[in-house]
Each structure stands twice: as structure tokens, then as C-alpha cells.
Amino acid sequence: MNFDEIIDRRGTNSSKWDKMQAYGGVSPEDGIAMWIADMDFRAADVLQEAVQGLLKTANYGYFASDAKASEAAAWWMKTRHGWEVDPATMTSTLGLGHAIALLLETFTDPGDEVIIFTPVYHEFTAKIEALERVVHEAPLVIRDGIYHMDFDALEAGLTGRETAMLISSPHNPAGRIWTKAELQRLAALCDRHDLLMIADEIHHDLVYPGQSFTPFLLAAPEAAARTFVLTAASKTFNIAGTRQATVTIPDAGLRKRFRHALHVHQTQPNLFGVELTAAAYSPRGAAWVDELVAYLAGNSRLFLDGVNRISGVTAMPMQSTFLAWVDFAGTGMEMEEVLRRVHEDARLVPSVGGFGTGDETFLRFNIGTARPQVEEAVSRLQDAFADLQ
Numbered sequence: 001m002n003f004d005e006i007i008d009r010r011g012t013n014s015s016k017w018d019k020m021q022a023y024g025g026v027s028p029e030d031g032i033a034m035w036i037a038d039m040d041f042r043a044a045d046v047l048q049e050a051v052q053g054l055l056k057t058a059n060y061g062y063f064a065s066d067a068k069a070s071e072a073a074a075w076w077m078k079t080r081h082g083w084e085v086d087p088a089t090m091t092s093t094l095g096l097g098h099a100i101a102l103l104l105e106t107f108t109d110p111g112d113e114v115i116i117f118t119p120v121y122h123e124f125t126a127k128i129e130a131l132e133r134v135v136h137e138a139p140l141v142i143r144d145g146i147y148h149m150d151f152d153a154l155e156a157g158l159t160g161r162e163t164a165m166l167i168s169s170p171h172n173p174a175g176r177i178w179t180k181a182e183l184q185r186l187a188a189l190c191d192r193h194d195l196l197m198i199a200d201e202i203h204h205d206l207v208y209p210g211q212s213f214t215p216f217l218l219a220a221p222e223a224a225a226r227t228f229v230l231t232a233a234s235k236t237f238n239i240a241g242t243r244q245a246t247v248t249i250p251d252a253g254l255r256k257r258f259r260h261a262l263h264v265h266q267t268q269p270n271l272f273g274v275e276l277t278a279a280a281y282s283p284r285g286a287a288w289v290d291e292l293v294a295y296l297a298g299n300s301r302l303f304l305d306g307v308n309r310i311s312g313v314t315a316m317p318m319q320s321t322f323l324a325w326v327d328f329a330g331t332g333m334e335m336e337e338v339l340r341r342v343h344e345d346a347r348l349v350p351s352v353g354g355f356g357t358g359d360e361t362f363l364r365f366n367i368g369t370a371r372p373q374v375e376e377a378v379s380r381l382q383d384a385f386a387d388l389q
């Protein structure tokens with residue numbers, strides 16, 4: 001697969017490219033979109049063939065079941081992550097955002113506090129607040145350049161109104177992979193305070209060489225009765241537009257309640273999501289992901305090295321994901337001036353704000369794109385801040 005090929009997604013109804021002007025004020029004519037978390041690569045052949053297979057049927061009526069997606073997902077969890085899951089405990093949703101919202105709605109009440117580790121994927125806060133639950137922030141601390149959970153501060157700050165914890169594992173932004181020991185401490189904390197655990201593992205496949213990811217339920221099988229694990233092929237294979245995710249709920253009672261809530265809303269999965277997920281979670285899909293991960297690791301080295309050469313700018317080391325997290329605090333500039341340079345001078349559109357406490361001096365750059373684009377972005381950033389060198 002030639003990941004270096006630059007695919008022009010402008011004018012294709014791509015959120016990242018066709019909404020960049022509205023979001024960041026930079027024209028797609030000369031700008032580079034580095035915000036929304038999808039990638040600019042051509043889909044894997046195995047996915048293209050799955051779509052062709054559907055085209056041949058020339059019929060898009062009701063389909064019998066999503067079992068093939070669950071079975072393929074269970075195979076993937078076992079072969080890629082060493083995690084044995086019974087496909088009967090899996091349920092399809094229309095993406096992870098959908099799953100998170102429905103889980104919160106079903107298993108927590110208005111006014112309940114939901115613990116999240118900030119800065120984190122902005123939709124966590126958005127969903128909690130939209131449902132009139134309360135965000136309980138557990139700010140991450142930076143040690144040795146990377147994020148750590150402050151377990152003592154978290155436990156000391158509990159109000160007793162918390163009913164759930166929502167984690168991004170690996171963590172978006174910056175791709176920190178929580179260790180087995182950290183996940184076990186979280187499980188113990190949830191047990192002590194009777195919290196439900198929603199483990200969002202959407203980024204679990206894009207793990208860099210030398211790093212290893214531990215699924216929450218592999219680290220803490222004793223937490224199964226209070227845990228919901230969210231996974232999808234969407235980030236890994238860049239099929240977020242097909243809106244398919246998997247919620248694994250080991251506890252039969254919780255699973256029944258969740259399925260009832262889905263049923264009430266008639267939210268069955270999408271035919272294309274089921275077919276593409278089933279095709280992706282395969283040996284051919286795995287080979288493609290191995291190539292992709294090696295490529296992303298190269299992008300990450302290039303981006304982090306280049307950005308770290310700018311005086312006062314520090315990029316957090318990445319263990320996974322294509323979401324680089326860059327701190328401009330050392331420039332001494334107001335964020336308004338940083339953004340003016342990034343938008344107007346460098347013509348780049350990263351993600352800004354919404355990640356919660358700790359995001360104030362950071363911008364998130366999506367490096368899931370062809371390397372020449374990453375090189376161009378680095379060079380533009382270096383030029384935009386050249387007076388600081």
C-alpha cells in the first residue's frame with residue numbers, strides 16, 4: 001500500500017476538509033486539515049472488495065443479522081489483543097459516540113457525576129453535559145513528558161455523587177497507553193466506589209512498535225460485571241463514515257437493558273458498517289494495519305522531531321494514535337497569537353480546545369495523512385515560529 005499518495009478529499013463531503021474553513025477559517029485551497037480524527041489514506045483493498053461485493057447484490061434491503069461483524073470482532077480481539085470475547089456479549093451501535101450517550105442515558109441519572117481524565121476527547125464532556133449529567137474531571141499530570149493519572153487526588157476529590165467512569169484507552173489526545181497496573185488500579189477504584197466503567201478502546205490498534213496495549217477486561221477481569229468495552233474498526237481502518245461500533249457487555253442484566261434501549265430507538269446497524277467491519281477484521285485487514293502502523297510511527301517521528309525543534313514548543317511523545325498533542329506554553333505567547341500564526345501564517349487547521357482542564361496551551365494535530373503533507377506541515381510551523389529560534 002502506498003500511503004505516500006496524496007488523496008485530494010476536498011469536495012467529497014469530507015468533514016475534515018470540507019468543514020475546515022468553517023472550523024478554522026483556513027481555505028482548503030492552500031490549507032492542510034489536521035483536526036477531525038480520520039485519515040486521508042485510500043481504503044485497504046479488502047474493504048474495497050467488500051463494497052464491490054455489496055454492489056454486485058444491487059440490493060440494499062433489510063439484512064438478516066450483524067453476527068458476522070461481532071464474530072469478526074471477537075476473532076480480532078483474540079488474535080490482535082489476546083482478549084477472548086464471546087460474540088454473544090457484543091452489540092452493534094452506530095458509532096462510539098452513540099454508544100457512550102446511550103450508556104450514560106440508560107445507566108446513570110441526571111445530576112450524576114461521571115469521571116473523565118482530562119484533557120480528553122471533547123465528546124466525552126459534550127455527551128455528559130448534553131444529558132445533564134455532571135463532568136467530574138480528574139486532571140492528568142505530566143511526568144517524564146507523558147500523562148499519568150493522579151489516583152490519590154482523584155480518590156480524595158470524590159463527592160459520592162459519581163456513578164460512572166469513562167476512559168479513553170489508549171488516550172486521545174497524545175496516545176498514552178494505560179498500563180495493566182494502571183487499569184487494575186482503576187478497576188479497584190471503581191469497585192470501592194461502585195462505579196460503572198465505560199472503557200473506550202477505539203484507538204487500541206494503532207499502537208507503535210515497542211509499545212503494547214492491554215484491554216481493560218484482560219487487565220481486570222474481576223470488573224466484568226460493571227464494565228462496558230467500546231471498540232470499532234472505524235479509527236483503525238478509517239471507516240468512521242459507516243457508523244459501526246461494538247459494545248461488549250459481559251453482564252447479562254446490563255446487556256439486556258442496553259439492548260432494550262437500542263431497540264426502543266430502532267437503532268439497528270448499517271448494512272455497509274456491518275460488511276466493512278466484518279471484512280476489516282480479517283488476516284488481510286491485519287496485514288494492512290501492520291503496514292499502516294509502521295507508516296504512522298514514521299509520521300510521528302518526523303512530526304514530533306520537527307515540531308520540537310521550534311523554540312518553546314513541545315510535542316508529547318506518542319505511544320499510539322495519529323493524534324499529536326503539542327504544547328505552545330514555552331513560546332510565552334497568548335493562545336490567540338499562537339492560533340493566528342498556525343491558521344494565518346502556516347495555513348494549518350489543528351483541533352483547538354474542548355478537551356477540558358489541561359488543554360489550555362495545547363493544539364492537537366492529526367498526522368494520519370500522507371508523509372509529504374506532514375513534512376509540509378512541519379516546515380510551515382517552523383516558518384511561522386521562526387522568529388523564536
Ligand SMILES: Cc1ncc(COP(=O)(O)O)c(C=O)c1O
Pocket residue numbers: 037094095096097098121168172200202232234240244245
Ligand atoms: C476516544 C474516542 N472515542 C470515540 C470517538 C468517535 O467515535 P465515533 O465516530 O464512533 O462516534 C473518537 C473519535 O475521535 C475518539 O477519539
